[in-house]
Amino acid sequence: MSDRDAAFQEYFAARSDVMRGTAYLLCGDWHRAEDLVQQTFTKIYLVWWRIRRHEALDAYTRQVLVRTFLSERRRGWFRFEAATGDVADSAARSGVHPEERIVLMEALAKVPPRQRACLVLRYWEDMSVERTAAVLRCSEGTVKSQAARGLQTLRGLLSEQERVR
Numbered sequence: 076m077s078d079r080d081a082a083f084q085e086y087f088a089a090r091s092d093v094m095r096g097t098a099y100l101l102c103g104d105w106h107r108a109e110d111l112v113q114q115t116f117t118k119i120y121l122v123w124w125r126i127r128r129h130e131a132l133d134a135y136t137r138q139v140l141v142r143t144f145l146s147e148r149r150r151g152w153f154r155f156e157a158a159t160g161d162v163a164d165s166a167a168r169s170g171v172h173p174e175e176r177i178v179l180m181e182a183l184a185k186v187p188p189r190q191r192a193c194l195v196l197r198y199w200e201d202m203s204v205e206r207t208a209a210v211l212r213c214s215e216g217t218v219k220s221q222a223a224r225g226l227q228t229l230r231g232l233l234s235e236q237e238r239v240r
Contacts, residue, residue, distance in 0.1 A: 083123050087116055090133065094140055100195045101144045103184030111147070115140040137200065138210040141192050145211075148188045182232040190225030197222050 076084075091112055098108035098115075118139050119126075126132065183191060189211075196207045197218070207222075208215045 079124060083120055086132065090136065091116065093133075094136060097137065097195060097200060098140055098144065100180075100183065100199050101141065101188075101191060103180060111140060111143055114143050118143070134206065134210070137196070141196065141210055142212075145188060145192060178233065178236055182229055182236060185232055186225050186228050190221050190228060193218055193221040194225040194229065 094115065095105075095108050095112045098111040099105055102108055102111060115136060119136055126135070183194070186194065192211060193207060196202045196210060197204070202210070204215050204218050208218045211218065213221075
């Protein structure tokens with residue numbers, strides 16, 4: 076095994092679970108999230124020899140992940156399945172009730188893809204407006220408006236689900 080392959084393998088082992096969590100927040104399905112992560116790391120591997128700034132590798136990987144997700148949504152060829160309500164295979168954070176988490180994830184899955192990407196990057200990944208704009212290749216104003224609309228949509232969906240209960 077070459078040094079290149081060993082370095083990539085080490086990076087993949089260390090970061091794939093984190094990226095899988097981000098992918099799940101983007102697409103709302105663990106199987107699709109796994110596919111997105113595999114596509115992302117395949118793309119990263121193909122250019123691994125050109126990557127010089129390994130300190131910025133997480134940001135670059137996240138950027139590739141989000142772009143892969145958005146590209147998949149634009150193509151329209153992917154056949155989406157309805158969520159089954161399966162329990163996520165990662166531990167829930169303490170202090171958060173599983174029922175609330177499920178409701179939030181279902182609502183997030185209904186938010187339009189660009190708004191969802193803004194919400195995930197800004198509030199889950201805790202990125203700045205500037206960094207989010209760079210990842211999404213849009214202006215900072217677009218990030219702010221998409222995040223605001225996404226939050227508004229998410230609040231509307233959550234209050235609608237609350238009324239149904």
